[in-house]
Amino acid sequence: MRKLFISATAIFWLAVAGFWLTSFFLPAEPPPAISPVVEPADKSYTLAEVAGHGREDDCWMVINGQVYDITSYLPDHPSNPELILPWCGKEATQAWQTKGKGRPHSSRADQLLVEYRIGKLNEAR
Secondary structure, X not given: OHHHHHHHHXXXXXXXXXXXXXXXXXXXXXXXXXXXXXXXXXXXXXXXXXXXXXXXXXXXXXXXXXXXXXXXXXXXXXXXXXXXXXXXOEEOHHHHHHOOOOOOOOHHHHHHHHOOEEXXXXXXX
């Protein structure tokens, strides 16, 4: 009986170790698929219209000619929302590209930003 117990225990731990080791050889979880940018009905805004949304409870900004409503994202931002608030209602491309410290945002942040796009900037109006 003792030999059976030792054999079963050894086989169990070998199986556990085998599963653990194979995890190193399996491909990593694929990155999330990048969904195509959905153009919201070609809505366009002037910088004056964007400027009317310069508060914490109503925060729009222009980044690379696109208008984003990031109001709902502010509480979820990894850093202090106070860093973002000065850019609400403004053209914030430079701030986005450098994070104010000379470092670009991550590709994940770029993907996330797409979800908050509400239109494009139209300076002609």
